[in-house]
Amino acid sequence: LKMASQRFKDRCASIQSSHRSLFGTRKTADMYWRTIQLKNCIKMCEEGRLAIAKALTEDLGKSTFEATITEIDVTLLEARDALSNVESWSSPVYTSSPGALMPAFCEIRKEPRGTTLVIGPFNYPFSTCFGPAVSALAAGNTVVLKPSELCPATAKCLAELVPRYFDDDVVSVVEGGIPEVTHLLSLPWDMVFFTGSERVGSIVQSSCASTLSPCVLELGGKSPLIITKEMPHLATMAKRVMWGKTINAGQTCIAPDYVLVQEDNVDAVLEAFKAALEEMFGTTDDDMRRSAFSRNVSEGHTKRLLDMIDDAVESGGEVVTGGSKFGDVKERYFPPTIIYNPSAKSRVMTEEIFGCVLPVIPFKTNGDAIRYVNAMRGTPLALYVFTRIRMHFDFFLDAIPSGGAVHNDVLIHFATGQVPFGGLGTSGYGKGHGVHGFNTFTHERGVISKPCRNEFEFGGIRYPPYDKYSGTSGPVFRYLLHNLPNIPPLYSTFFLYLGQAFLGVSCTYATIRVLGVEANEDFHLGIRGMCKTIGELIVDFGTWFGGLKPPTCKA
Numbered sequence: 312l313k314m315a316s317q318r319f320k321d322r323c324a325s326i327q328s329s330h331r332s333l334f335g336t337r338k339t340a341d342m343y344w345r346t347i348q349l350k351n352c353i354k355m356c357e358e359g360r361l362a363i364a365k366a367l368t369e370d371l372g373k374s375t376f377e378a379t380i381t382e383i384d385v386t387l388l389e390a391r392d393a394l395s396n397v398e399s400w401s402s403p404v405y406t407s408s409p410g411a412l413m414p415a416f417c418e419i420r421k422e423p424r425g426t427t428l429v430i431g432p433f434n435y436p437f438s439t440c441f442g443p444a445v446s447a448l449a450a451g452n453t454v455v456l457k458p459s460e461l462c463p464a465t466a467k468c469l470a471e472l473v474p475r476y477f478d479d480d481v482v483s484v485v486e487g488g489i490p491e492v493t494h495l496l497s498l499p500w501d502m503v504f505f506t507g508s509e510r511v512g513s514i515v516q517s518s519c520a521s522t523l524s525p526c527v528l529e530l531g532g533k534s535p536l537i538i539t540k541e542m543p544h545l546a547t548m549a550k551r552v553m554w555g556k557t558i559n560a561g562q563t564c565i566a567p568d569y570v571l572v573q574e575d576n577v578d579a580v581l582e583a584f585k586a587a588l589e590e591m592f593g594t595t596d597d598d599m600r601r602s603a604f605s606r607n608v609s610e611g612h613t614k615r616l617l618d619m620i621d622d623a624v625e626s627g628g629e630v631v632t633g634g635s636k637f638g639d640v641k642e643r644y645f646p647p648t649i650i651y652n653p654s655a656k657s658r659v660m661t662e663e664i665f666g667c668v669l670p671v672i673p674f675k676t677n678g679d680a681i682r683y684v685n686a687m688r689g690t691p692l693a694l695y696v697f698t699r700i701r702m703h704f705d706f707f708l709d710a711i712p713s714g715g716a717v718h719n720d721v722l723i724h725f726a727t728g729q730v731p732f733g734g735l736g737t738s739g740y741g742k743g744h745g746v747h748g749f750n751t752f753t754h755e756r757g758v759i760s761k762p763c764r765n766e767f768e769f770g771g772i773r774y775p776p777y778d779k780y781s782g783t784s785g786p787v788f789r790y791l792l793h794n795l796p797n798i799p800p801l802y803s804t805f806f807l808y809l810g811q812a813f814l815g816v817s818c819t820y821a822t823i824r825v826l827g828v829e830a831n832e833d834f835h836l837g838i839r840g841m842c843k844t845i846g847e848l849i850v851d852f853g854t855w856f857g858g859l860k861p862p863t864c865k866a
Contacts (some may be wrong), residue, residue: 315494319487327498329480330426330453339451339481340423345397348448351476352390352441356383360471363437363465370436370561372606372643381559382438385726389442392728392745392770393449400449400749408759411769411788415761417800422754424525425501430492430515433461433608433664439529440469440749441611443504444482446748452502453481457495461608493518496779500524502752506564507738509663510789516660527741527751528736529564529652531663535684536567536693537707537722539698540676543719549583553591555649555695555721560605561667562612565693565715565722568664571680574673581651581671585632588647596637596861599646606643607666613638616645616666619658624665628653628670661688677703681710690714690736695721714738 338344356363360383367378393400401421403506408415429446431440436459456473458466470484491587494607496518503526510527519526542548546747556566572580592602607613620635631647647667653659659670674680684691694713696704704718714726714734725732728745742751761767769791770780779784 313489313701315487319491320494323485323495323498324487326455326479326483327426330455330483333480334423334425334453337613337785339453339516340503341451342401344393345401345449345451345610348477348481349390349394349397349445352448353394355472355476356387356390356441359468360467362472366462366464367437367467369464369726370433371562371608372604373559374452374603374605376603377558377603382435385438386441386445388726389445389728389744389748394447394747396746397449397749400746401451403758405800407797407799409792410798411792412759412761413795413798414767415759415798418758418760420758421750424752424754425452426455427452427502427504427752428455428457428495428500430457430461430503430505430507431494432564433459434559434564435474436462437469439506443506443527443743443748443752445751446743447504447554448482448504450749450752452752454483455495456482456483456484457492458486460486496522498522502526504741504751505529506741511843512739525745528734529702529732529741529743530692530737530739531564531665532689532692532734532738533568533660533663533687534565534693534695534713535687535711536570536695537684537697538570538572538576538580539696539700539703540573540575541699541703542573542580542697543699545579545583546586548719549580549587550590551720552697553584553587556669557588557591557604557667558722560607561646561647561669562605562608563722564665565725566665567669567695567721568691569660569670569672571672571674571683573680574675577651577671577673581631581649582672584649584669588632596646600644606645607645608643610640610643612666613640613645616664616668619662619664619666620650620668621647623650623653623659623670626654626657628657628659631671633667643746677706681707684711688737690734690738692734692738693721693724712736738771739830768814 316356333339360379364373364378367373367382368375373381403421404419406419407419429440429443429447432476440456440458444456447454454467456467460466466484466486473482473484485491496515496858497521503515503522503524505512505526506529509530509532512530516526516528522788525633536552538548552567552570552659555563558566592599592604599614607616617635617640620630624630629651631645631649631651638645645667647669649669649671650659651671652673653670659668672683674683688711694707694711694716695718696707697719698704701718708716712735713803715732716732717724725744731742731747732744733739733742742748767789770784771780772784772788777788
């Protein structure tokens with residue numbers, strides 16, 4: 312294996328050092344700093360729109376419109392959502408506290424992790440790099456981006472655009488292939504966010520384990536689409552399915568990988584699929600070539616799809632539309648192809664297709680469909696079910712595990728920040744988008760604040776020896792641990808704060824009396840002192856509460 316050059320290693324060391332130095336100043340935790348970075352993300356997407364779209368067209372043959380809606384607009388929406396909500400996302404969460412600790416005040420602080428690495432794939436080389444970067448910046452981290460070497464125009468575009476909008480110690484772009492990414496993964500990171508294949512994901516996971524770097528894996532798998540006997544409006548369903556399969560020439564990790572159709576609906580569904588393709592891309596192969604249909608990322612990927620179709624036909628599958636005879640390896644062109652009932656052992660049913668080939672398999676009952684999906688290797692990244700009956704959708708949801716699921720549509724959960732996006736099992740782990748992506752790049756730090764005063768000690772029964780008060784202190788302490796209720800977060804009102812304090816004193820006094828032992832003089836002094844030191848409690852409360860207020864945005 313070729314090794315990364317020493318010059319590259321020195322540059323990585325310099326980048327990581329500058330990022331860690333900036334993070335060490337705690338400047339990135341400031342809300343004003345975060346909003347500036349998010350505004351720079353938005354500005355870069357808006358001002359660099361044409362350059363980004365041109366690069367995506369060169370790498371993947373995407374039309375300007377498809378490049379805009381699937382890559383640039385997705386990132387813009389992510390950045391605007393983060394900018395609107397970052398202050399509320401970053402605010403501490405106050406929780407209840409155990410009764411045995413009262414008065415005590417519990418909170419969860421949202422703190423940045425540090426210096427992060429985002430490794431992007433080839434299929435959506437812009438949005439899958441900058442989408443996670445938006446979440447990382449909103450959470451107060453610095454970011455090193457490694458775009459896919461299979462999309463050189465987009466990687467070059469990112470390398471040119473990013474320095475215009477971000478300081479080098481905030482966001483850096485590192486280009487290169489396998490040797491370079493191998494070296495990057497040998498370094499320690501505070502979070503690694505990888506999007507790609509299951510095979511490479513296992514390598515990334517192993518590398519991260521060697522440096523104890525936390526990682527998120529957004530992988531893929533064979534995502535099933537099920538059409539029940541009670542299917543919804545046929546033409547609308549067909550357009551949605553074909554749009555989801557053909558966008559980006561099928562090179563989408565959550566594209567429907569195969570379709571299971573109730574056997575009574577097979578003929579109607581196949582005809583509707585063909586009609587939808589003709590409406591979107593034309594009736595002839597020449598129409599298809601001139602349409603907005605994208606291209607595969609490489610000649611090798613195109614050749615792989617051709618071989619998969621030939622294998623499926625040899626195994627008994629029937630080509631309904633498209634097929635290998637229309638493919639063009641040099642142009643990286645492979646038309647949308649529907650193949651009916653290929654063998655379960657064929658490559659299109661045992662490998663993730665990641666291209667515009669759609670196997671269609673008949674089934675008799677919903678139970679048969681569930682058994683077919685669950686017999687496949689791995690856990691799908693997405694599950695799609697088209698049915699008019701919500702109960703049937705819930706039935707499939709309960710029976711088939713998946714990273715995400717959509718009822719009567721495809722792909723749309725990827726662009727919805729209100730729900731988490733991520734895999735399960737072999738399709739990955741960790742979440743992205745919206746507040747869920749923000750939380751991925753955030754360390755949730757548990758914090759408890761408790762006044763240190765004698766009158767809150769429950770007679771000292773938590774301290775050894777545990778046989779005080781005639782041998783009853785230990786059992787009573789355990790009883791209180793198990794039976795005192797949690798105290799709700801009473802941070803908002805000073806009088807409730809005092810109420811919890813007096814409740815703590817009362818429980819301490821009651822504990823002593825229940826034990827039937829005369830309280831010592833120190834305890835009595837503490838009770839009397841409580842009435843004289845309300846002023847001190849006010850200071851305690853003001854210091855405690857004032858110190859926990861989330862930073863305000865100066866923008």
